[in-house]
Each structure stands twice: as C-alpha cells, then as structure tokens.
Amino acid sequence: MASTIARIALPVAADRVWQLIGGFHSLPDWLPYIPSSALSEGGRVRTLANPAGEAIVERLEAFNDKERFYSYSILKAPFAAKDYFATLRVKPDGDAASVVEWSGSFTPVGVSEQEITQHFHGIYTDGLSALKEKIMSIPALGIGTFRLQGEVVIDSVRNGLEAGYRVIDTAQIYGNEAEVGAAIAASGVPRAELFITTKIWIENLSKDKLIPSLRESLAKLRTDYVDLTLIHWPSPGGEVPVAEYMAALAEARALGLTRQMGVSNFTVDLMRQAIDAVGAEAIATNQVELHPYLQNRKVVEFARQHGIHITSYMTLAYGKVLGDPVIRQIAARHHATPAQVALAWAMKLGYAVIPSSTKRANLDSNLKARDLKLSDDDMAQIAALDRGERLTSPAGLAPVWD
Numbered sequence: 001m002a003s004t005i006a007r008i009a010l011p012v013a014a015d016r017v018w019q020l021i022g023g024f025h026s027l028p029d030w031l032p033y034i035p036s037s038a039l040s041e042g043g044r045v046r047t048l049a050n051p052a053g054e055a056i057v058e059r060l061e062a063f064n065d066k067e068r069f070y071s072y073s074i075l076k077a078p079f080a081a082k083d084y085f086a087t088l089r090v091k092p093d094g095d096a097a098s099v100v101e102w103s104g105s106f107t108p109v110g111v112s113e114q115e116i117t118q119h120f121h122g123i124y125t126d127g128l129s130a131l132k133e134k135i136m137s138i139p140a141l142g143i144g145t146f147r148l149q150g151e152v153v154i155d156s157v158r159n160g161l162e163a164g165y166r167v168i169d170t171a172q173i174y175g176n177e178a179e180v181g182a183a184i185a186a187s188g189v190p191r192a193e194l195f196i197t198t199k200i201w202i203e204n205l206s207k208d209k210l211i212p213s214l215r216e217s218l219a220k221l222r223t224d225y226v227d228l229t230l231i232h233w234p235s236p237g238g239e240v241p242v243a244e245y246m247a248a249l250a251e252a253r254a255l256g257l258t259r260q261m262g263v264s265n266f267t268v269d270l271m272r273q274a275i276d277a278v279g280a281e282a283i284a285t286n287q288v289e290l291h292p293y294l295q296n297r298k299v300v301e302f303a304r305q306h307g308i309h310i311t312s313y314m315t316l317a318y319g320k321v322l323g324d325p326v327i328r329q330i331a332a333r334h335h336a337t338p339a340q341v342a343l344a345w346a347m348k349l350g351y352a353v354i355p356s357s358t359k360r361a362n363l364d365s366n367l368k369a370r371d372l373k374l375s376d377d378d379m380a381q382i383a384a385l386d387r388g389e390r391l392t393s394p395a396g397l398a399p400v401w402d
Contacts, residue, residue, distance in 0.1 A: 006124035096256030142167025144356035199232035343369035
C-alpha cells in the first residue's frame with residue numbers, strides 16, 4: 001500500500017474555502033481537467049470524465065460538514081492502482097487562513113510504488129493549484145458604489161444583494177463605507193458569500209497610516225476583513241514611494257485585514273515599481289478606466305504578461321457608449337441592451353466589471369450580461385471603437401498615462 005498527500009495554504013478562512021469547494025459533487029467546478037460529472041445513488045456516486053473521455057467512478061465514503069472533509073473510494077478508473085481511498089480536508093490556520101489537504105492511499109498494479117505515488121501526487125498538486133486559482137480569482141461582475149451616498153447607496157447595495165450580486169466595490173474617498181456596511185448587515189447575506197473591495201486613499205498611503213486607515217474602513221464596513229484592498233491612486237508626485245505603500249499593504253494582508261491586494265489607476269511604469277516591491281504574484285488586479293472608447297491596451301498587455309488581472313471601471317463610459325450606433329446594433333442582434341453588450345464585451349476579454357446603478361431594473365439587467373455570448377465579429381467591431389478617450393484624469397492626482 002502506497003500513499004501521498006498534497007497541501008496548499010490559502011489566506012482565506014476555512015469556512016469560506018469549504019463553501020467554495022462545494023462538496024463531493026462539485027469537483028468539476030474547480031478541477032480544469034475534469035470537464036463533466038454525473039451523480040447517481042442519491043449523490044453518493046459521481047462519474048467523472050477525464051480529458052481522454054475515460055470514466056472515473058467514485059463513491060462517497062464519509063462526509064463531515066463540521067470538520068470540513070469528505071472521503072471517497074474509486075470503483076473504476078484508468079489508473080494502475082486498486083484499493084484507492086482519498087480524503088479532501090480543509091483545516092483552519094487561525095481565523096483568517098486555512099490549509100487544504102488532499103491525501104490518498106492505494107495499491108499499485110503493474111507499476112512501482114514510486115510511479116503511482118508520483119502520478120497521484122501530481123493530480124493532487126494540480127487540483128489544489130486550480131482550487132487556489134478559483135478561490136483567489138477576482139469575480140467577474142459586481143456592484144460599484146462611486147458617487148452614491150446616504151440612503152441612495154444603501155438602497156443600491158440592498159437591491160443588488162436581493163438581485164443576487166455578491167461583489168461590492170467601495171473606497172475610503174467615496175465616503176460611503178459605513179452605509180455599505182449597514183446595507184450588508186441588514187441584508188442577512190452571510191459574510192462568507194460576499195466579496196468586498198475597498199481602496200486606500202492617497203492621504204493614507206504612508207506606512208504609519210495605511211493599516212490604521214484600513215482598520216477604520218473595516219469598522220465602517222462591519223467586517224473583520226475585506227476580500228480585496230487596492231491602492232486607489234498612486235501617490236501624487238511620488239511623495240510616498242510605491243515600495244513603501246505596497247509593503248504596508250502586504251503587511252495588512254499578512255495581518256488578515258485583507259485577503260488580496262492590488263492597485264488602481266497604475267500605469268505600466270507604476271506596475272513595474274509595484275512588482276519590484278512585492279512581486280507580481282502578490283498583485284491581484286489593477287483597476288483602471290476601461291471601456292470601448294478607452295481600451296487601455298498597453299496596460300492590459302503588461303498586466304497579462306505578469307499575471308495581473310484587470311478590473312474595468314466606468315465600463316459604460318458614464319453612459320456614453322449606450323448611444324453608440326455599433327453597440328446598439330450589436331444589442332439589437334442579440335435582443336440585449338447596450339449596457340449588457342458593453343459589460344459582456346469586457347467580461348469576455350477577461351476583465352472584471354463593477355457597474356453602479358440606483359435602479360433595481362438596471363441592476364437586474366446588468367446581471368444578464370453574464371449570459372450574453374458575443375461573436376468574434378461583435379468583439380472586433382467593439383475593438384475598433386477605441387479612440388483613447390479618457391474620462392477620468394483629475395489634475396494633481398492622475399499619473400502620466402501610457
């Protein structure tokens with residue numbers, strides 16, 4: 001009998017990781033080389049298809065929601081092994097982090113113990129890496145709260161949560177973190193289901209101010225942590241060095257105040273400096289103005305080369321693209337709205353989007369952009385709309401754009 005175990009550490013609470021794993025039946029949701037599965041015997045048997053189309057039949061042997069693990073055996077598989085038994089377990093590592101373990105034991109058939117052990121260890125390691133990528137990814141569609149104040153932002157967040165949104169974007173300078181927190185608290189939606197982003201304002205970028213300011217944001221938002229914290233704008237004139245505030249943000253993450261960290265309104269040069277300070281793998285996203293009229297290709301290309309996700313703000317260009325003839329023609333072909341087309345365009349390119357709205361009908365409509373499938377021709381037509389039209393460039397704050 002041989003055995004192996006693989007582990008991966010995540011800066012996410014164990015309950016949240018367990019929820020995202022989804023149980024015995026949800027493996028194809030996060031394992032890229034398992035394209036499909038089917039359940040039988042009341043959900044206790046799952047039949048998976050590997051990339052070669054070969055069936056892998058597994059039976060659930062134990063499930064413990066409280067202890068966060070399930071165990072299973074293999075009834076049929078194209079593996080050189082028998083007597084297979086495996087366990088997937090999530091262990092807490094403090095209140096704000098966890099370790100996922102995938103272990104298995106098996107008897108080799110026609111191969112050495114070393115060969116079959118390496119085979120299964122590779123499966124476990126690849127699978128846990130895929131799980132980490134899913135958990136640490138930036139959700140595609142959320143609610144923005146820029147310029148929304150008081151009861152208006154409370155209503156917008158409440159309506160959004162009721163409609164099914166679980167991603168909320170705010171910022172210290174928006175002056176609405178307390179209202180956002182109140183709306184979340186009143187909604188009854190469990191914190192583990194939400195993805196909350198806030199941003200550090202320029203006055204709080206120094207190493208002695210960043211973490212205290214983030215703690216204040218958490219108090220206003222009524223949460224112990226946020227899922228993503230961004231540097232809202234680079235320090236004007238480089239007054240606070242990039243290395244200083246990125247190091248402070250990394251310390252905030254290490255303290256469990258934020259799950260992930262990133263930047264906003266960063267040029268290629270500023271991204272380089274941020275990478276030099278903390279490494280590209282530490283930077284979850286660069287949130288930038290990006291819409292059909294400003295497609296920001298230099299920033300996008302550099303970010304992609306370094307594995308940094310892009311979040312598009314102002315995807316609708318303050319509503320200007322809604323009247324664009326090309327966008328409207330594409331919308332008519334798909335029986336969609338122009339807003340849905342612009343949002344679907346950005347998401348198809350791999351960007352996250354955070355449109356805001358004070359109207360429930362618009363919030364509901366925007367959600368449908370996830371289901372809109374644009375053709376290659378549609379995408380090419382929208383790509384041709386780029387004219388470098390930047391709508392946000394505040395004097396004394398904006399960097400020298402690419």
